[in-house]
Amino acid sequence: MNAIAPATASASAQALLRVQSLRKSFGSLDVLKGISFDLQRGETLALLGPSGSGKSTCLRCLNFLEKPTEGSVFLEDERIGQVPDRRGGLRLMTDTELAPQRAEMAMVFQLFYLWPHLSVRDNVVLGPIKCAGLSRAEAYKLADEMLEKVHLRHKADEYPERLSGGQQQRVAIARALAQRPKVMLFDEPTSALDPELVGEVLGVIKELAEEGRSMILVTHEISFAREVADRVIFMDGGHIVEQGTATEVIDRPQAARTQAFLRQVGGHAAPPR
Amino acid sequence: MIEFLAIYADYWVDWSGRLRSAALVTAALSLAGFVLAALLGSLLTWAQRSAHRGLPHAAGVYVQFIRSVPLLALLLAIYFVLPQAGVTLSGFWAGVLGLGLQGSAYVAEILRGGLGSVHKGQREAGLAVGMTPWQVFVNVSAPQALRVMLPPLLNAYVSLLKDSSLCALIATDELMLTARAISSESFLPLHIFLLVGVFYFAIAFPLSMLSRWLEARLARGRRVMGAAT
Amino acid sequence: MNTFLAIVKTLSVGALTALQVSVGAFLIAALCGLALALARTFIHHRLVQASIAAYSEWMRNVPALAHLFVLYFGLASAGIRLSPVTAACVGLGLVGAAVLCDIFTAGLRSLHTGQREAALAIGLTPAQVLRCVLLPQMLRVTLPSLGNYGSQLVKDTSIASAIAVPEIMFYARNLVTSTFETTLIYLAAMALYAAIVLPITWGFANVERRLGVGR
Numbered sequence: 001m002n003a004i005a006p007a008t009a010s011a012s013a014q015a016l017l018r019v020q021s022l023r024k025s026f027g028s029l030d031v032l033k034g035i036s037f038d039l040q041r042g043e044t045l046a047l048l049g050p051s052g053s054g055k056s057t058c059l060r061c062l063n064f065l066e067k068p069t070e071g072s073v074f075l076e077d078e079r080i081g082q083v084p085d086r087r088g089g090l091r092l093m094t095d096t097e098l099a100p101q102r103a104e105m106a107m108v109f110q111l112f113y114l115w116p117h118l119s120v121r122d123n124v125v126l127g128p129i130k131c132a133g134l135s136r137a138e139a140y141k142l143a144d145e146m147l148e149k150v151h152l153r154h155k156a157d158e159y160p161e162r163l164s165g166g167q168q169q170r171v172a173i174a175r176a177l178a179q180r181p182k183v184m185l186f187d188e189p190t191s192a193l194d195p196e197l198v199g200e201v202l203g204v205i206k207e208l209a210e211e212g213r214s215m216i217l218v219t220h221e222i223s224f225a226r227e228v229a230d231r232v233i234f235m236d237g238g239h240i241v242e243q244g245t246a247t248e249v250i251d252r253p254q255a256a257r258t259q260a261f262l263r264q265v266g267g268h269a270a271p272p273r
Numbered sequence: 274m275i276e277f278l279a280i281y282a283d284y285w286v287d288w289s290g291r292l293r294s295a296a297l298v299t300a301a302l303s304l305a306g307f308v309l310a311a312l313l314g315s316l317l318t319w320a321q322r323s324a325h326r327g328l329p330h331a332a333g334v335y336v337q338f339i340r341s342v343p344l345l346a347l348l349l350a351i352y353f354v355l356p357q358a359g360v361t362l363s364g365f366w367a368g369v370l371g372l373g374l375q376g377s378a379y380v381a382e383i384l385r386g387g388l389g390s391v392h393k394g395q396r397e398a399g400l401a402v403g404m405t406p407w408q409v410f411v412n413v414s415a416p417q418a419l420r421v422m423l424p425p426l427l428n429a430y431v432s433l434l435k436d437s438s439l440c441a442l443i444a445t446d447e448l449m450l451t452a453r454a455i456s457s458e459s460f461l462p463l464h465i466f467l468l469v470g471v472f473y474f475a476i477a478f479p480l481s482m483l484s485r486w487l488e489a490r491l492a493r494g495r496r497v498m499g500a501a502t
Numbered sequence: 503m504n505t506f507l508a509i510v511k512t513l514s515v516g517a518l519t520a521l522q523v524s525v526g527a528f529l530i531a532a533l534c535g536l537a538l539a540l541a542r543t544f545i546h547h548r549l550v551q552a553s554i555a556a557y558s559e560w561m562r563n564v565p566a567l568a569h570l571f572v573l574y575f576g577l578a579s580a581g582i583r584l585s586p587v588t589a590a591c592v593g594l595g596l597v598g599a600a601v602l603c604d605i606f607t608a609g610l611r612s613l614h615t616g617q618r619e620a621a622l623a624i625g626l627t628p629a630q631v632l633r634c635v636l637l638p639q640m641l642r643v644t645l646p647s648l649g650n651y652g653s654q655l656v657k658d659t660s661i662a663s664a665i666a667v668p669e670i671m672f673y674a675r676n677l678v679t680s681t682f683e684t685t686l687i688y689l690a691a692m693a694l695y696a697a698i699v700l701p702i703t704w705g706f707a708n709v710e711r712r713l714g715v716g717r
Binding site: 063065095096098099100102103104105106107109111113114115116117126127130131132172175176179 | 392394395397398399400401402403404405406407408412413416417420
Binding site for chain 3: 340345353436439460470477
């Protein structure tokens with residue numbers, strides 16, 4: 001399986017996010033076996049693949065919620081999650097050291113993870129107040145803007161338990177937007193939703209993509225990925241099997257494994273040429 | 274039955290006065306013991322989760338020991354053995370120490386349950402937003418954990434309150450000792466011991482009911498824990 | 503070391519009494535507790551429910567020591583003389599009945615109602631349903647709590663020393679006044695309790711593991 005050759009030096013220098021040779025093992029189980037890719041500014045990248053392919057793990061390594069066993073992540077040329085140690089090598093940052101870096105990257109989780117003891121508005125403002133140092137007034141204004149963006153401003157005083165799954169996920173997106181992040185990471189944002197609620201969340205994500213935000217989207221929604229993503233990476237067994245533009249990978253998959261996966265998932269695989 | 278109750282009328286003024294001041298001692302004793310238990314229990318929980326080598330093991334050994342020994346043995350040991358090492362505590366403070374040591378194991382378990390009840394994903398979301406682990410603890414974990422821990426903590430206090438009666442056996446001037454004194458003076462053990470039971474009941478019962486009410490309220494409000502509906 | 507062993511030997515006599523009281527109290531607690539729990543779960547009569555609740559609340563909000571004093575000193579003054587061991591068994595047993603009543607009630611409630619209905623639908627009588635379906639499952643579910651109660655009960659027998667039951671603490675305090683080896687004596691007493699309680703705790707944990715309780 002060949003991964004596409006890494007981008008040239010000049011293109012890399014402009015890339016927003018650079019991932020190099022990411023490896024992750026859980027004990028004797030190798031989940032990521034050397035992942036490298038770039039994300040350009042304003043680009044929407046979709047990570048597709050079967051369960052167990054490592055795509056979620058890969059995403060979680062980007063903000064170091066999982067600590068990679070090997071490899072590097074750079075955001076705007078700043079190394080994420082690792083600092084030089086006394087012996088000239090690198091050591092992992094502690095969660096306290098990582099906090100400012102994580103604040104620049106926002107993550108939306110499959111199970112939303114809204115904080116149940118806080119209202120919708122308080123969920124959104126907590127980050128800006130505690131991490132970006134905004135005043136309460138500024139943060140509330142920002143929260144209202146972001147909630148407006150996800151069409152939930154009218155629910156600002158509700159508590160998460162009174163909202164549907166789709167609404168909760170949209171609040172989670174508003175919370176992520178309030179970080180004013182450089183890159184947004186979506187970890188299967190609709191996989192835990194009832195089918196009729198998926199559309200409202202995908203609609204919001206589409207609007208964000210059209211605004212030109214830099215996003216990485218791990219998803220099972222193939223047609224959505226084709227519609228919204230600029231580039232697609234197909235992963236399997238911890239490797240990148242194929243990458244290219246959305247139409248390239250989804251309509252005209254080159255590798256046999258990609259073809260098999262798309263055929264299995266159904267709905268959008270075009271017959272191989 | 275009427276004659277039985279009539280005796281109370283004769284002795285009420287004397288007995289109720291003495292029992293009421295003794296009740297204050299019992300309250301102070303159990304509160305102090307509870308505060309100590311809470312402090313030690315927090316320390317214990319921190320040790321159990323610590324990354325420092327040996328601390329979790331030491332904490333485990335301490336808990337095993339405390340939980341396999343009766344409170345009375347602990348109290349007698351503190352009251353009679355410590356003086357041999359030069360530390361002489363009054364009945365009251367020996368009681369506070371004993372109650373605190375025993376309660377700490379109980380409180381540590383409650384703390385563990387409370388912190389464990391907060392879904393891991395909530396902490397992850399906190400970290401992902403850019404909060405430090407301490408900020409996550411203060412703003413996300415602790416508020417939720419406290420809500421869960423309140424009913425069992427109330428129950429723990431009621432337990433401590435009842436256990437404080439054992440301090441009578443190390444000469445602490447609390448409710449039970451006062452009742453025994455009255456019993457030997459008046460030769461009315463049935464009356465006085467039932468009455469002292471009523472005194473304990475009057476303090477413990479409202480707290481037990483409060484704990485149960487809080488628990489029911491908590492159960493009603495908990496549907497979503499940051500997971501899908 | 504020899505003194506320590508001699509002390510342990512003396513205290514062991516008390517240990518036997520402690521176990522005696524524990525077993526006696528446990529039996530009373532288990533039988534009465536089960537009866538109360540069954541009544542609470544299946545008899546929906548207001549007076550019955552209220553009486554059981556009142557009994558449970560009284561027993562659980564008043565210290566065990568008070569209950570023992572009432573039974574030993576209190577009843578004696580009214581002409582009913584119970585031996586120390588009897589008073590201890592009854593007293594701890596009655597308190598335990600309230601505790602186990604709560605545990606068993608919760609256990610029965612946690613069983614799916616469908617279990618009972620399915621059993622009745624097969625044609626089992628209510629008594630058979632109880633015996634063959636509900637009680638075995640209830641016992642499995644409540645095993646951890648029963649284990650906790652058991653080990654706590656053994657420790658609580660120390661309270662009985664206050665009504666002259668010749669168990670461990672009773673012997674310990676007598677030894678202290680006759681010899682003066684305070685430290686060794688109380689250390690020996692604690693070691694003895696640990697030696698009894700820890701195996702009980704481990705034993706229950708073992709059985710729980712084998713039965714797969716706590717899923």
